[in-house]
Amino acid sequence: MTDLTVLGVETSCDETAAAVVRLSGDGIVTVLSSVVGLQTERHAPFGGVVPEIAARAHVETIDAVVAEAMDRAGTGWEGLSGVAATAGPGLIGGVMVGLSFGKAVALARGLPLVAVNHLEGHAVSARLAARIEYPFLLLLVSGGHCQLLRVDGIGACTRLGSTIDDAAGEAFDKIAKSMGLPYPGGPALERLAAGGSPEGFDLPRALLGRPGCDFSFSGLKTAAARLAAETPEARRADLAAAVQAAIARQLAERTRRAMLACAADLPPGGRRFVVAGGVAANGAVRRALQDLAAELGWSFDAPPLAYCTDNAAMIALAGAERLALGLTDPLSAEARPRWPLDPAAAAARPTHTPGRKGAKA
Incomplete structure (x- = not known):
C-alpha cells in the first residue's frame, strides 16, 4: 500500500x-x-x-x-x-x-x-x-451515542449493546443542567465531583441483572434531577460524585458482560478493549474501565484527550x-x-421504534 x-x-x-x-x-x-x-x-x-x-x-x-x-x-x-x-x-x-x-x-x-x-x-x-490491531471490543460513549461493538475492521462492526434511551454523555449534560452547572455540563460536573464523596445518595442501577449489554440512563437522570432540587449547596459536590460514580459503574457493568461474551472467540493476547467518544475523557469513567480491563486480562486503549x-x-x-x-x-x-454501524442489528433489534415520542423519534 x-x-x-x-x-x-x-x-x-x-x-x-x-x-x-x-x-x-x-x-x-x-x-x-x-x-x-x-x-x-x-x-x-x-x-x-x-x-x-x-x-x-x-x-x-x-x-x-x-x-x-x-x-x-x-x-x-x-x-x-x-x-x-x-x-x-x-x-x-x-x-x-x-x-x-x-x-x-x-x-x-x-x-x-x-x-x-x-x-x-x-x-x-x-x-x-497507537498501533491497535483488529479485532477489538469498543465502548463508544459520547453525548449522543452509547454502544458496545466488536470491531473486526473498517465496515465490519457488530453491535453487542446500545442505550435504550439516553446516552451517557447526554445524562451527564442534562443532570449538570438540572444542578445549575454551566454549559458544557459534563466537564463542569466532573470538576464539581472532584471535591465530593459518592456515598450517601441512593441512585438507581438500571438494567441490573438484565441479560445482554444494553444501557439505560433515563432513570438515573430523573432521580438525579429530583435530588438536585432537594440537595443543599453544601452537598452538591457529593451528588455530582454520586452521579459520576453511577454512570461509570453502569458502563463498567455492561462492558464486563461484553468482555465475557467475546473472550471465548479471542486468544488471551488478542483481547483488546478500546473506549472512545467524549465521555472517554472523564477520569472516573476511564479508571473504572481500566480496572475492569486489568481484572479480566484485556488491554486498554483510549484516544488522547484531544x-x-x-x-x-x-x-x-x-x-x-x-x-x-x-x-x-x-x-x-x-x-x-x-x-448505524451495524445495520443488521439495528434492523433486527431497533432501540428506537417508529411512533416513539421525544428527542430520539
Missing part, C-alpha cells in the same frame, strides 16, 4: 473541524494537522446545542478552519490523496455543510470522496496514537483506511441524520 494523505472534515454537531492525516504503507499514522473550531459561547445561553445555530456557524467558519488545517499540514492541495467528510449520523444541517464542502473539494481538485460514518471515526480514533471529543483527524483516518481498501463514494452521497 502506498502512503495516503487525506483531508478530513467534521461538522456533525457543534465543532467545525478539519484535519490532514497521513497513513503510510506500513500502517503508521501521522496527524499532520488538526483544527477544531468551537461554538461553546454561541450555545451556552441555551444550555445545549441549538441545531440551527450550529449549522449557520459551520457555514461561517468552515472555509477558515479548512484553510488553517491545510496551511499547518504543509502538503498543498496537490499532496492530498483524497477527502473524507462526515456524512452522518448527526444534526442534519451541520452534516450537510461539511459533506457539501468535502464534495466541493473533491470535485474541484479531482480527488476521490469518502463519506464517513461519524461513529466509525470514533471507532478508529484510538489508532491515531481526539476523544469530535474532531476531524478521526474522520480523515477512517477515510484513509477506506481509501486503502478502494472504498470511495460518489458525489451524490447523502447526508444522514441516522446511520
Whole structure:
C-alpha cells in the first residue's frame, strides 16, 4: 500500500473541524494537522446545542478552519490523496455543510470522496496514537451515542449493546443542567465531583441483572434531577460524585458482560478493549474501565484527550483506511441524520421504534 494523505472534515454537531492525516504503507499514522473550531459561547445561553445555530456557524467558519488545517499540514492541495467528510449520523444541517464542502473539494481538485460514518471515526480514533490491531471490543460513549461493538475492521462492526434511551454523555449534560452547572455540563460536573464523596445518595442501577449489554440512563437522570432540587449547596459536590460514580459503574457493568461474551472467540493476547467518544475523557469513567480491563486480562486503549471529543483527524483516518481498501463514494452521497454501524442489528433489534415520542423519534 502506498502512503495516503487525506483531508478530513467534521461538522456533525457543534465543532467545525478539519484535519490532514497521513497513513503510510506500513500502517503508521501521522496527524499532520488538526483544527477544531468551537461554538461553546454561541450555545451556552441555551444550555445545549441549538441545531440551527450550529449549522449557520459551520457555514461561517468552515472555509477558515479548512484553510488553517491545510496551511499547518504543509502538503498543498496537490499532496492530498483524497477527502473524507462526515456524512452522518448527526444534526442534519451541520452534516450537510461539511459533506457539501468535502464534495466541493473533491470535485474541484479531482480527488476521490469518502463519506464517513461519524461513529466509525470514533471507532478508529484510538489508532491515531497507537498501533491497535483488529479485532477489538469498543465502548463508544459520547453525548449522543452509547454502544458496545466488536470491531473486526473498517465496515465490519457488530453491535453487542446500545442505550435504550439516553446516552451517557447526554445524562451527564442534562443532570449538570438540572444542578445549575454551566454549559458544557459534563466537564463542569466532573470538576464539581472532584471535591465530593459518592456515598450517601441512593441512585438507581438500571438494567441490573438484565441479560445482554444494553444501557439505560433515563432513570438515573430523573432521580438525579429530583435530588438536585432537594440537595443543599453544601452537598452538591457529593451528588455530582454520586452521579459520576453511577454512570461509570453502569458502563463498567455492561462492558464486563461484553468482555465475557467475546473472550471465548479471542486468544488471551488478542483481547483488546478500546473506549472512545467524549465521555472517554472523564477520569472516573476511564479508571473504572481500566480496572475492569486489568481484572479480566484485556488491554486498554483510549484516544488522547484531544481526539476523544469530535474532531476531524478521526474522520480523515477512517477515510484513509477506506481509501486503502478502494472504498470511495460518489458525489451524490447523502447526508444522514441516522446511520448505524451495524445495520443488521439495528434492523433486527431497533432501540428506537417508529411512533416513539421525544428527542430520539
